[in-house]
Amino acid sequence: MxxxxxxxxxxxxxxxxxxxxxNLNFLEFDNPFQILIMTILSAQTTDRTVNSVKGRLFEAYPDPHSMADAEISKIEEIIRPTGFYRAKSKNIRGASEMLVREYDGVVPDSMEELIKLPGVGRKTANIVLNHAYGIDAGIxxxxxxxxxxxxxxxxxxxxxxxxxxxxxxxxxxxxxxxxxxxxxxxxxxxxxxxxxxxxxxxxxxxxxxxxxxxxxx
CATH class of the missing domain: 1.10.1670.10 (Helix-hairpin-Helix base-excision DNA repair enzymes (C-terminal))
Incomplete structure (x- = not known):
């Protein structure tokens, strides 16, 4: 073309x-951590479903530190409606652990660093960069x-x-x-x-x- x-x-x-x-955001988020986790959860499901679990998930685990310390079974229970909840639970806790360990609990603002996180590929990283930081690193x-x-x-x-x-x-x-x-x-x-x-x-x-x-x- x-x-x-x-x-x-x-x-x-x-x-x-x-x-x-x-509103150019399909997911309802309040900070970079939330959009990161919600985008990981959005694989193979609808934005509406992900938005529906937001309140309960982040009331229980509002930041990377609390998510990193969470029991996998508790995360699975909350995010079960999004599908593939076992793999997604492992990824969001793993990403949270890495945020705490490597980035002082702050979601990175670069493609290179974001794709190091479990469950994060270019699609997820592009969404996080654009929505959370206003950075157009790709489509x-x-x-x-x-x-x-x-x-x-x-x-x-x-x-x-x-x-x-x-x-x-x-x-x-x-x-x-x-x-x-x-x-x-x-x-x-x-x-x-x-x-x-x-x-x-x-x-x-x-x-x-x-x-x-x-x-x-």
Whole structure:
């Protein structure tokens, strides 16, 4: 895809999904520690489910020190609705232990340091950096970003790291965070995995999937 086409897509999606009062955060967090833990929990589940366990989880374990000292079974009980709760419990306690041991309980503000934490890859690190610190280090690639960017023709890759490289090459760094929000929003509202609503898509004229499937009228 050419950069000018990518920029037109950004402009249309921006007008469609962002207003002055739009909250660009899908997860409800109060500090960097919370967004780190909640993003780890968000794998293979919905943001609504993660938001639903926030209160109980952080009332019990409000900081890395208390989370690091928590019993795994107690964490598992709270986060069970998010799925894969055994692995996630191990990761969030392990990440908390490392924060206490290596970073004085402070969530790092660099990609290099964040991805050292258990359960944290580039997607999670990108979300934490953007949401907690306002740093656009890359574009977080989740299932929506992967699907929508591929259908549009922004990438021919399926590996998240390669997709991220393709997307960041198309857009200036200052819009990377917004582009993540826009692609997710469009994937949820219109570009469904099983049945995309192409007839009401605001960017169908730029879409490879729409063109290849001969949707007319």
């Amino acid at each position: 050419m950069k000018d086409t990518a920029c037109r897509i950004f402009s249309v999606l921006l007008n469609q999904y962002i207003r002055e009062d739009t 977080a690639v989740d299932t929506h970003v992967k699907r929508v960017s591929y259908r549009l023709g922004m990438t021919d890759n399926t590996d998240p790291d390669k997709i991220e490289r393709d997307l960041t090459a198309l857009y200036p760094q200052e819009v990377w965070g917004k582009m993540n929000f826009l692609l997710i929003s469009h994937g949820r509202a219109v570009c469904d995995a099983k049945k995309p609503a192409c007839e009401r898509c605001c960017i169908k004229d730029y879409c490879r999937y729409y063109s290849n499937n001969n949707f007319f009228g």
